[in-house]
Amino acid sequence: MTGLVLVGASGLAREASAVAVLLRHEGPLSIVDDDPARWGTLHGLTPVLGAVDLLTESVDHDVVLALGKGRHRRRVATRLELVGFDPDRYTSIVHPRVVLPGSCHVDAGAIVLDGVVLTADVEVGRHVVLMPQVTLTHGCTVHDFATLCAGVTLGGDVEVGEAAYIGMNASVREGVRIGAGATLGMGSVLLEDLPPGETWVGVPARPIRIGVHT
Template identity: 30%
Template sequence: MTSATAPRGLWIAGAGGLGREVLDTALAAGVPVAGFLDDAPYSSVRGLPVRRPAEFEAGARYLIGIADPAVRRRLAALLDGLGGEPATLVHPRALIAPDTVLGPGCLVMGGAYVSSSVRLGAHSQVQYNATVGHDAVLGERVTVLPGGNVSGAVLLADGATVGSNAVVLQGRKVGEDAFVGAAAVVTGDVPPGEVVVGSPARPLRKDRPATD
């Protein structure tokens, strides 16, 4: 793919369900989309071309439409190494309060509310109808899945995930790469790498699958 033939606009890394929702967000925000980046054998998705990530062109803008933080970390490293520029995308029906900073590559979807004095690290996602309270700090590649509620002054470390309709109470800390299951209520700090479920949230038993 050369600069003479490459379509202009945003490239979405990931052509699956979330990638298509990123496309919907871009269309609502009036952001032109050039196509998708994916290793799957698609030729096109929703009428847009699909290229392999290794074919990405230096200087082009991208956003990663994949929920898995580990995959986002790998793809960001690849695309940055190829000279890509991470873009931040906010749906016009999302609300971002004053004194809030969104890092490069962030995604905020429709119906989301991010309160005042919040910090979102690079490649973090606040998905549709999720909320993030005042003074919260989200590290890099954090994911707040649909309907998740992050209260004020919460710290979500790099790679943490808050599941659909889960709640993290005021001032709590969720460690690096930890996972809060769907509808869980986090009343205490969550150690790095831990998977917690239930209300109040407790570590997942090894013989029971995660709920999100």
């Protein structure tokens, strides 16, 4: 591959492009986004070439989905799959100061920013985003498209489901399971399993009850 294309003119794309520069990724760095108002402009210092469909033309470029929410990354990945996009073109962006022990694995398409710590036997899935200062301790598994915001800490053997979202500075007790598509609010402390699709907040974290009045 001779270049790198980020999908989405987002704040995450600014961060990912900064890491790509540090990594001295081979070839040009660019962004694609479906908003016509962004085409031909700079996002930070990175040019926005045009719509996402351009990816099918730039076949010699690596690709990273730089959309902040996991469900958005999953939607774009599905869209590209339907038009025959080669998943082998996805690459990971890992900040050069992040240490990856031999027992840990980061899959294709992941974005791992500065200060992230993986201790031992950690599995990070495809298109996962780990924001600055995230800590994943022994035996953690983070499934595809999940997003862990800045300062998140997971105790040992925590499992984070597909496209789950964990807010800034949240903490999760060891052995806890977070279901697919679930959301844990920023600053929350999760002490028990969080079911799929639910949103929990607080210390200790409890589910948000929609439509309940006191």
